[in-house]
Amino acid sequence: MGKNAIASKHQHSTERVFARARATITASGNIRTGLSRYKSNADPAELRLTVPMFATHPAYKSLVWPCPKPPTYSKLGKAGLPGYASLENEIIWGVRSLLSWGATLVTFLKLKDQADQFYLTGEIAALNATIFEMERSCGASLWLAELKIAAWEAVQSGKDDGSSGRNLAHTDGMHPLAQFIITWFAFRAKRNLSAQEFLRFVERVAPMSEDATSGLLHILSGLCPTLTVDQAAQIVSYAEYFSAIDRYLILRSTIQVLIAGGIIPDELRQSLLMELRALEYAVEDQSISRMIASLGKKLNRRPESKIPIEVLNSYTIGNYSKAQQDCDKLLLEHFDIEILILRQRCLVYSICKFQVQDFSLNPVNHETCPANLIAQDVARIVNFERDGADAISRLSKMALTCNNACWAASLNLFLTRVRNDDRIGQPTRQQVCWALRQSVENPSLTFAFESFSGAEAYLEWAYPGALNEVAGQAVLDLIHPDSPTTLIRTETEPHRWERLQALRSLRNHDAQSAIGFIQSQFVESVPRVIRIEAGLLLAESYLRSREYQKCADVCADLFLEAPYTDRLLPISDLTDRLLQASDDLSVSDPALLGQLPVVIVFDLFCRLVSPLREAERADAFKDFLRVQNVRVASELTREAVGIKRAHLIYFLRKICVPDVLDQSLALASTRSVEDERANVLLLLSDLTTEEGKPPAPEITEELRSIRTKQVVRETTFQLDQSRVYVNVEGVKRTLGLGMRETWQHYRLMLLHGDLEKHVELQKLIRNLVGSRLIVSVGGAIAASDKLLLAMLQEVRDLFATSKEFGLDANLSTNVRHGYIMRELRGPFVTRQLVTNKSTEEGGYKLNVYWLERHLEDCGGETGELSDALQKFTKEVDRVIEHLNRNVIRIRSDTAPEGLFWLSFSETHLWLMRDEVISIDNYEEFVELVLSRLWSMTYQCLDAIQTYLRGPVRQELNAALAQLQQTLSKLTPTEAVSALTVATNLVRPDINSAIERVSSWFVPTAESDFADYPLKIAYEAALATVRSYFRDLDMNPNFSDIPGALLAGPTLPTFVRVFSILIENAALHSGISRGQLRLRGETSCDGDQLIIAVVNGLDPDLERLSLIAKLDRVNSGFNREGAEMAIATEGGSGFPKIWRLLTHDLGRKNSLRASLTDTDELEVLITLDARGIVR
Amino acid sequence: MKVLIVEDDDEKGEHLNQFLRDRYINIEVATARSLQSGLRFITTSSPDLILLDMTMRNYDRTLDEEGGRPHAFAGREILRQMRRERVEIPVIVVTHFDRFGEDDNFVTLNELSSELKLRFANYRGTVQYKSNVDDWKPSLSLLVGSILKMKDD
Secondary structure, three states, rough: HHHHHHHHHHHHHHHHHHHHHHHHHHOOOOOHHHHHHHHHOOHHHHHHHHHHHHHOOOOOOOOHHOOOOOOOHHOOOOOOOOOOOOOOHHHHHHHHHHHHHHHHHHHHHHHHHHHHHHHOOOHHHHHHHHHHHHHHHOOOOHHHHHHHHHHHHHHHOOOOOOOHHHHHOOOOOOOOHHHHHHHHHHHHHHHOOHHHHHHHHHHOOOOOOOOOHHHEEEHHHHOOOOOOHHHHHHHHHHHHOOOHHHHHHHHHHHHHHHHHHHHOOOHHHHHHHHHHHHHHHOOOOOHHHHHHHHHOOOOOOOOOEOOHHHHHHHHHHHHHHHHHHHHHHHHHHHOOOHHHHHHHHHHHHOOOOOOOOOOOOOOHHHOOOHHHHHHHHHHHHHHOOHHHHHHHHHHHHHHHHOOOOHHHHHHHHHHHHHHHOOOOOOOHHHHHHHHHOOOEEEEEHHHHHHHHHHHHHHHHHHOOOHOOOHHHHHHHHOOOOOOOOHHHHHHHHHHHHHHHHHHHHHHHHOHHHHHHHHHHHOOOOOOHHHHHHHHHHHHHHHHHHHHEEEEEEEEEHHHHOOOHHHHOOHHHHHHHHHHHHHHOOOOOOOHHHHOOHHHHHHHHHHHHOOHHHHHHHHHHHHHHHHOOOOOOHHHHHOOOOOHHHHHHHHHHHHOOOOOHHOOOOOOOHHHHHHHHHHHHHHHHHHHHHHHHOOOOHHHHHHHHHHHHHHHHHHHHHHHOOOOOOOOOOHHHHHHHHHHHHHHHHHHHHHHOOOOOHHHHHHHHHHHHHHHHHOOOOHHHHHHHHHHHHHHHHHHHHHHHHHOOOOOHHHHHHHHHHHHHHHHHHHHHHHOOOOOOEEEOOOOOOOOOOHHHHHHHHHHOOOHHHHHHHHHHHHHHHHHHHHHHHHHOEOOOOOOOOOOEOOOOOOHHHHHHHHHOOOOOOOOHHHHHHHHHHHHHHHHHHHHHHHHHHHHHHHHHHHHHHHHHHHHHOOOOOOOHHHHHHHHHHHHHHHHHHHHHHHHHHHOOOOOOOEEEHHHHHHHEEEEEHHHHOEEEOOOOOOOOOOOEEEEHHHHHHHHHHHHHHHHHHHHOOOOOOEEEOEEEEEEEOEEEEEEEEEOOOOOOHHHHHHHHHHHHHHHOHHHHHHHHHHOOOOOOHHHHHHHHHHHHHHOOEEEEEEEEEOOEEEEEEEOOOOOOOO | EEEEEEEOOHHHHHHHHHHHHOOOOOOOEEOOOOHHHHHHHHHHHOOOEEEOOOOOOOOOOEOEEEEOOEEOHHHHHHHHHHHHHHOOOEEEEEEEOOOOOOOOHHHHHHHHHHHHHHHOEEEEEEEEEEOOOOOOOHHHHHHHHHHHHHHOO
């Protein structure tokens, strides 16, 4: 039978099969459903015959494939047949449908390559023209949308921030699935989103599920998901929604994922190869040929794009300059990532310094040309530069944005091989997938395909005769121990040969031999890049040979020489194995982890991988000190045996930090940790000085910061101990002449104590003292007692209630002015257990924090919880208010519960009289009375402490218990559970707060403050206010007068002044959360010290009423204003500032509060600086 | 018997102390109020039993010591350090809480108890303490009893 006869017979036979198939479909009553059933049930061989006929038949083609060439984006995506068939039938259905579009796909692949080249070389105009041509010839597609978005973002510098991509996704009429995918493309391309963030986002928001859309999304997003055969069938089926080029690319990518995952069933393998061959014949796509070759099948068609073996030979034998020149020529013809990488490696090995090469075809785009950016970053990576990690991050993002471009796969493979070298270990699924998607053939792809026996077939296809080439032998030598190595031995550089042998040994699980080959290259005399590459291999070899401490030593050396290598070192595996080895010991042995390189490796793990091993890092740190036989790190001597200087410096600088030091049992407090850190910094400074360098600025800055923190803390502590005081000198001055005269007369009465002189004496007294004396003279003794009592009362009144100097005024300024409330309420506020009132008179706000959580959890009623929380807040505030308003008071008719009970009883009088008799000096008398008043005050302080530790603590604990009781009866939700935890966590905090407040009620300590820069006062004030306003971020931004110190005794006053000013900013700026701009400034103008505190304001804060308030404040900043407000709490606190500056400091002063031109609030204080600024 | 209570809540510490004194004779109770002081006590003394809180600060809080870092799993860290130093004193965890940590570190009390049981041979159980309900007492009594019995045996 002749050929024509055979063909004719075949055609008749095909037509008969097609007719039978149509009959079956028609019989089903619904052509769509019938076609779908046919796709599922037909024999694969029959489908190969019939699908091309259905795909072109006028009655069926729109059902088989609704829209293969969408004229616009509004037509992109249309549902195809319902359901899906087996993977085999879906692949056949897809491939055979595509065959009729072969010519379009050939055109597309050519244009696609052109577009990629224009994109990489920054030829925007040509790129746009190509996109236009592709839209015309192939229609709208997901692929084109992706390219457009990438072009907008990268080539046009992302000027529209992806909005054009989003606009494309919102095209009216576009199928929702297409819109969904394009939205992801636009999101993925956003400049401020890293590849890692995007991939984490995909995993979180659209994790792989049985639903095939997630698989489709993962594949199109650049992932290589684990697919089941069923999921793969669904994805291939979904592809018919889209255009011919999308369908082709989705089908190709899905098959690549299947091959990479090694999940192609044997029974499908032959069928798949048949389809791939059909596709290869029709489309002439080199990546399809590569898939066939990697599956072990021989091909006649050879690859068009590959790295020429001659160039690879030059590279392998070490003729880098020749190889580089060849690469440059090739790159100018066609920019391929594989060739670029080879070129950059040549440069590293030849001159160890990079020449900048401009790959941009358009000089205008030199800066933004992707090819140039890629070249620079690849150079950073292969040269192990400090910013290598950033380079990896940038390139990963670039590759992700253009995921469906072949060059992106090449780039991705390069980036992952940096961390997972498939020459010495298994390639990952993702690596195999990228190897299948490459643009150019390269012998090194062999390693990716070896896992599914495609290595030799691939090499034979891509590089026939490679066995006789040095570059081919270098690959084969690793794969087959018996392959010939003559050329490698004779022609390659010694270091390259040794490296190959080390790789080969590792590949063959002989780590010891690998160490033997490579360790000679990890020495100082070897060029840097070769040494680092050797080090990486050596670290891996030591790990595999279980020499963990040597491995750690190499890791530490490498990291300190080239910090970027931290990403490439086996840090995770090494720490795992060290911990396992430690656990396996029967007796604890500090020598295992107590080696400095091991400590450094644990530190790297904590910084790079996860903080979950911080405790183990501290263990290694402590073991190291134990092995060194020192108590603390600062005792280490710089000549310590076996410690490399670079390791020691890193250890001191980066590991001996508070979070590690505080795990040492040798340090028992925060203060001792700070001191130790300061000592460590001094040691570091010495080490640096020994090298002839000045101490690093960050060392001196950290030392200064530690010292400042300590001074501020000590100052705050001392100030807390001196809240209760009386300006005794002020009291004495006020008593003045009148009291002195009264005292003289009292003395006179005592001296002339006989009854005969009583009348005369009384007259004398009346004449001298007049009505000021409240004396009802019943006899000489009673008269003198009453005179004494009057004097005592007068001193007592000034001592207790003088608005300028007295105890009550100081209690008001230093204790009651919000401090008690904030200190005791603070722990509850921190744990969101209490809320504020909406207004002074109004009710409490709802506790939205807990109510919303509870509502989310149970979705039901929150009334009971709300009531309980409101009741709790009310009770807490009642207890604190009562303490503040009623208890911490001078006892009087208006404050009967006041615990400062300063009163002279008859007993006091008698006792005083007996003592006074022996005193003939007025000053002594006043001192005696004041000392009695202090004694009484101390008793009152004890009483207040007892009250705080007794009733206050009990009542607050009772309120907590009541709240917990209510919570235990509510629906047990996550929120209720978390709230119960909060009520328990707050208990120790409350106890601490009570203890802190109790500590205020002690006699004022005799503090001898050293002269200080005003910044110390500002920071001490800030530290206090910060602890009350934890939701506000207030920076210690203070500009001091350079070199100026203030007299030590003024410190408490200035801290109090700053506290009031900063607290005002926090309370009245209208900003309750986030950043509160705050700065302090000081200057001197002649004898005047000028202090300004400036704060930002919430834009919504009503400015007119603020200005009115400021006017009132400014006009009331004087004696009258102060006297009116001094004993009351609340308000601006400015009268208290007046009193502090005028009476405590004894300075003339002025204050002005105003709005600045930049809409900030400025409070400007001017005071006489003479004698206080040094 | 020498018992160490590692507890930063003074009220709870006092309740536990009282409970032990009321129930057992010849008992000597010591208290540590933080992760570090707990560890220090364990390494320098040898108590027969440890009642361990889970969430504590690094240092004992005093007026001039804020307590350092809070540790959500201070108790677990003490157990880990004991294992590292091969110290095998029986430990009972007594905690207010039914949940610990946040975000990635979050665990419920049941999960934490399972983890402790798996990791530490000297961990004998957990008692959930409540300040206003006494149902923790029988649970604690049972656990202490079983330890005493083992000691006697």
